[in-house]
Amino acid sequence: xxxxxxxxxxxxxxxxxxxxxxxxxxxxxxxxxxxxxxxxxxxxxxxxxxxxxxxxxxxxxxxxxxxxxxxxxxxxxxxxxxxxxxxxxxxxxxxxxxxxxxxxxxxxxxxxxxxxxxxxxxxxxxxxxxxxxxxxxxxxxxxxxxxxxxxxxxxxxxxxxxxxxxxxxxxxxxxxxxxxxxxxxxxxxxxxxxxxxxxxxxxxxxxxxxxxxxxxxxxxxxxxxxxxxxxxxxxxxxxxxxxxxxxxxxxxxxxxxxxxxxxxxxxxxxxxxxxxxxxxxxxxxxxxxxxxxxxxxxxxxxxxxxxxxxxxxxxxxxxxxxxxxxxxxxxxxxxxxxxxxxxxxxxxxxxxxxxxxxxxxxxxxxxxxxxxxxxxxxxxxxxxxxxxxxxxxxxxxxxxxxxxxxxxxxxxxxxxxxxxxxxxxxxxxxxxxxxxxxxxxxxxxxxxxxxxxxxxxxxxxxxxxxxxxxxxxxxxxxxxxx
Numbered sequence: 001x002x003x004x005x006x007x008x009x010x011x012x013x014x015x016x017x018x019x020x021x022x023x024x025x026x027x028x029x030x031x032x033x034x035x036x037x038x039x040x041x042x043x044x045x046x047x048x049x050x051x052x053x054x055x056x057x058x059x060x061x062x063x064x065x066x067x068x069x070x071x072x073x074x075x076x077x078x079x080x081x082x083x084x085x086x087x088x089x090x091x092x093x094x095x096x097x098x099x100x101x102x103x104x105x106x107x108x109x110x111x112x113x114x115x116x117x118x119x120x121x122x123x124x125x126x127x128x129x130x131x132x133x134x135x136x137x138x139x140x141x142x143x144x145x146x147x148x149x150x151x152x153x154x155x156x157x158x159x160x161x162x163x164x165x166x167x168x169x170x171x172x173x174x175x176x177x178x179x180x181x182x183x184x185x186x187x188x189x190x191x192x193x194x195x196x197x198x199x200x201x202x203x204x205x206x207x208x209x210x211x212x213x214x215x216x217x218x219x220x221x222x223x224x225x226x227x228x229x230x231x232x233x234x235x236x237x238x239x240x241x242x243x244x245x246x247x248x249x250x251x252x253x254x255x256x257x258x259x260x261x262x263x264x265x266x267x268x269x270x271x272x273x274x275x276x277x278x279x280x281x282x283x284x285x286x287x288x289x290x291x292x293x294x295x296x297x298x299x300x301x302x303x304x305x306x307x308x309x310x311x312x313x314x315x316x317x318x319x320x321x322x323x324x325x326x327x328x329x330x331x332x333x334x335x336x337x338x339x340x341x342x343x344x345x346x347x348x349x350x351x352x353x354x355x356x357x358x359x360x361x362x363x364x365x366x367x368x369x370x371x372x373x374x375x376x377x378x379x380x381x382x383x384x385x386x387x388x389x390x391x392x393x394x395x396x397x398x399x400x401x402x403x404x405x406x407x408x409x410x411x412x413x414x415x416x417x418x419x420x421x422x423x424x425x426x427x428x429x430x431x432x433x434x435x436x437x438x439x440x441x442x443x444x445x446x447x448x449x450x451x452x453x454x455x456x457x458x459x460x461x462x463x464x465x466x467x468x469x470x471x472x473x474x475x476x477x478x479x480x481x482x
Contacts, residue, residue, distance in 0.1 A: 003076040016118040017046040024342035047076035061110040063459035084129040092166040098127025101455040145172035153237040158186020160243030160445030163461030171469040178220040190274040223411030246446035248407040256356025261364030265403035291315035299403030300330040434464035
């Protein structure tokens with residue numbers, strides 16, 4: 001089918017192509033990826049749905065401004081590698097973003113087709129070209145500027161850090177990425193389960209960055225192993241980008257949170273995702289034995305869905321989501337909620353925990369809850385949950401996972417007091433350049449915004465990289481002056 005011969009009316013008649021997926025009953029018992037990806041035939045058919053708008057508003061809806069219309073046209077023409085090359089002009093991690101980004105709230109939300117029909121599956125197509133490049137072994141090497149003689153330290157190997165490092169390397173600067181953990185990838189590696197983002201994909205993308213000359217150093221805790229001041233001083237970096245995320249878990253402040261069996265989502269997911277606790281004792285990292293047990297996850301975001309679906313795969317007899325509002329107010333992606341429901345997750349909505357209950361050995365045995373009803377909207381714009389009098393009850397559980405958000409790690413603030421932080425301990429930056437209050441130090445991602453999305457963090461990393469490059473281009477090597 002020649003794309004040039006297809007009329008707009010014919011394009012509009014093509015239904016959105018459904019991506020094949022594992023059967024819900026089977027996938028609830030394994031850690032293999034849920035979605036199986038588009039075939040080349042499905043990808044081309046989906047690409048033909050794009051009417052190639054003169055003003056592609058989808059591009060403006062993407063935080064990194066991928067040339068969406070252009071890469072989709074290339075898919076329709078059968079030039080899959082060309083499409084991957086076009087995407088990677090703006091997004092270094094297409095196979096990752098195609099899987100985990102909330103396209104329904106960004107590029108697909110403003111798709112012109114979506115006004116009367118289902119929007120073009122931009123995320124699925126992005127995933128397709130990222131996978132095509134990887135699976136065919138035809139790695140795309142970006143054009144690199146000549147070496148500039150300037151050095152930049154990037155703290156954190158999550159989405160913001162990797163995006164920033166990629167652009168800086170392409171500008172010709174020497175880049176060293178410092179990671180606190182033993183494996184690279186940040187939240188991509190420790191926070192997102194294998195069934196949503198296979199770790200081999202993250203490692204493959206990292207290999208591509210290494211081939212660009214980017215150096216990675218693991219087990220370096222900036223603020224302990226080395227400080228920002230030392231990076232700019234004796235280590236002789238010309239600039240520093242901080243992209244450490246927001247990994248300090250929040251708790252609810254209710255009685256019993258210190259009982260054995262109450263975990264933060266960060267710890268639970270890190271043990272399972274990064275340290276392969278699901279394969280214990282073959283792997284040497286244990287995790288709470290969920291087999292046949294009752295597990296409750298408190299929260300309604302994507303991390304809560306990841307945690308509860310992980311518990312189900314670890315054999316939980318009952319896996320509950322306990323959330324104080326209704327499903328309509330849940331911040332999790334609609335797709336993740338739908339997948340959880342299909343996999344047998346039990347939703348206890350309009351419910352709030354009051355107290356964790358334990359036995360004489362301090363082992364968790366249950367949680368005392370109260371039913372809620374929705375009142376007037378609060379500052380978030382969502383209707384505020386109000387307690388229902390006389391509705392308290394006890395839910396027997398063996399494990400509780402708290403997933404209500406994260407704060408900023410205090411290490412950099414403690415060791416670099418001249419970096420201004422907000423009252424929420426996020427780093428304050430100039431939104432146009434991502435520069436902090438400290439000269440030659442920039443920041444982006446969750447450490448600035450609080451918990452957000454992979455693609456927003458990448459956008460911040462790209463913005464900072466451009467600002468760093470522009471500044472380094474007008475200052476002499478070795479100079480710290482603006």
